[in-house]
Amino acid sequence: MSATRTIRGAVLNTMGAPTPYASSRPLTVEDLELAGPGPGELLVRIEAAGLCHSDLSVVNGSRPRPLPMLLGHEAAGIVEEVGDGVASVEPGQRVVMTFLPRCGECAACATEGRLPCERGSAANAAGTLLTGTRHLSRPGTGEVVQHHLGVSGFATYAVVDERSVVPVGGDVPPPIAALLGCAVLTGGGALLNAGRITPETSVAVVGLGGVGMAGLLTAVGTGCRVIAVDAQESKLATALEWGAAEAMTPAQALERKAEASVVLEAVGHPRAFETAFRLLGLGGTLVTVGLPAPGALAEIEPLQLTAKAQTVVGSYLGSAVPKRDVPAFEALWREGRLPLERLVSRTIALEDINEGMDALASGEVIRQVVAFDGAPVTTA
Numbered sequence: 001m002s003a004t005r006t007i008r009g010a011v012l013n014t015m016g017a018p019t020p021y022a023s024s025r026p027l028t029v030e031d032l033e034l035a036g037p038g039p040g041e042l043l044v045r046i047e048a049a050g051l052c053h054s055d056l057s058v059v060n061g062s063r064p065r066p067l068p069m070l071l072g073h074e075a076a077g078i079v080e081e082v083g084d085g086v087a088s089v090e091p092g093q094r095v096v097m098t099f100l101p102r103c104g105e106c107a108a109c110a111t112e113g114r115l116p117c118e119r120g121s122a123a124n125a126a127g128t129l130l131t132g133t134r135h136l137s138r139p140g141t142g143e144v145v146q147h148h149l150g151v152s153g154f155a156t157y158a159v160v161d162e163r164s165v166v167p168v169g170g171d172v173p174p175p176i177a178a179l180l181g182c183a184v185l186t187g188g189g190a191l192l193n194a195g196r197i198t199p200e201t202s203v204a205v206v207g208l209g210g211v212g213m214a215g216l217l218t219a220v221g222t223g224c225r226v227i228a229v230d231a232q233e234s235k236l237a238t239a240l241e242w243g244a245a246e247a248m249t250p251a252q253a254l255e256r257k258a259e260a261s262v263v264l265e266a267v268g269h270p271r272a273f274e275t276a277f278r279l280l281g282l283g284g285t286l287v288t289v290g291l292p293a294p295g296a297l298a299e300i301e302p303l304q305l306t307a308k309a310q311t312v313v314g315s316y317l318g319s320a321v322p323k324r325d326v327p328a329f330e331a332l333w334r335e336g337r338l339p340l341e342r343l344v345s346r347t348i349a350l351e352d353i354n355e356g357m358d359a360l361a362s363g364e365v366i367r368q369v370v371a372f373d374g375a376p377v378t379t380a
């Protein structure tokens with residue numbers, strides 16, 4: 001194992017802190033020790049890391065994880081060092097992190113992305129890398145700091161398993177590369193892999209955050225007619241600018257009896273799931289990627305499922321095989337069919353991560369990306 005280095009990272013110390021987080025500051029940006037990569041692992045210099053609702057869900061405690069934990073799972077950077085046996089990437093390459101490594105050996109990994117990898121899911125729940133190792137600790141005390149979803153991208157450097165990354169072209173801007181690993185793979189992958197959309201498919205997207213908007217751009221880029229649904233008027237206007245045929249609030253969608261053959265639910269709240277279900281047309285498929293709090297229940301009318309021959313599909317990480325799907329989305333972006341630049345509302349400094357979580361919780365932004373290495377920051 002190579003040398004340990006000191007890094008800067010944003011560590012979550014308590015879940016469920018009171019809002020605003022700008023005051024309670026549940027995340028502390030601090031110096032940490034990062035042990036170098038072991039066999040099958042890489043050291044990555046992080047260039048960009050997006051703030052996603054799955055980070056916020058750990059901060060607010062709706063998705064409990066072991067603490068303290070260095071958060072961030074939507075990230076991209078440059079490989080600086082590889083451990084023994086690493087053959088798929090080389091130092092100097094830009095890589096996209098993916099938040100669910102696929103071991104390639106378990107039964108779930110043989111399902112073409114339909115099922116989440118069993119070993120990857122277990123490692124994520126335990127706060128380790130795929131091989132079960134931990135590399136982060138607090139200097140002085142030696143207190144162990146957990147990894148977040150095998151990535152821990154809110155830091156200047158990360159050690160990750162080789163199976164947690166996919167290489168991309170050096171021409172892909174770091175914020176775009178970061179988004180490819182979560183928002184795009186989840187929202188776009190859900191529609192392409194689980195919804196199996198074609199240009200003829202009518203699509204509704206419920207929830208216009210980063211994941212929902214990535215789904216919307218994917219559907220528009222595919223040639224689908226898209227209905228955008230969100231409670232925030234400003235997001236409806238944006239959706240229309242980005243190619244949605246119609247945009248409406250959930251109440252308007254139900255009142256107008258809007259229908260689509262594939263509905264993407266990208267909110268993670270039972271009420272949004274109920275709305276999405278009611279928008280399903282004859283033979284329609286509801287693809288849900290949201291992560292409501294454990295135990296949260298939704299009310300649906302089972303008769304509708306039977307009488308209209310509908311399907312409800314759960315999709316984790318867009319039912320994606322990252323090594324297959326990240327290059328496909330990268331190609332769509334390069335062809336100009338997936339204008340992912342639009343998703344980046346602003347870039348922020350790592351020190352402003354708590355303020356960023358407040359903005360994410362308010363729903364006023366689509367994607368904020370932490371910029372490293374002195375990259376331009378658009379807000380203080």
Ligand SMILES: [Zn+2]
Binds near residue numbers: 052053054055074182
């Ligand atoms: Zn995410």
Ligand SMILES: [Zn+2]
Binds near residue numbers: 107109
């Ligand atoms: Zn597996």
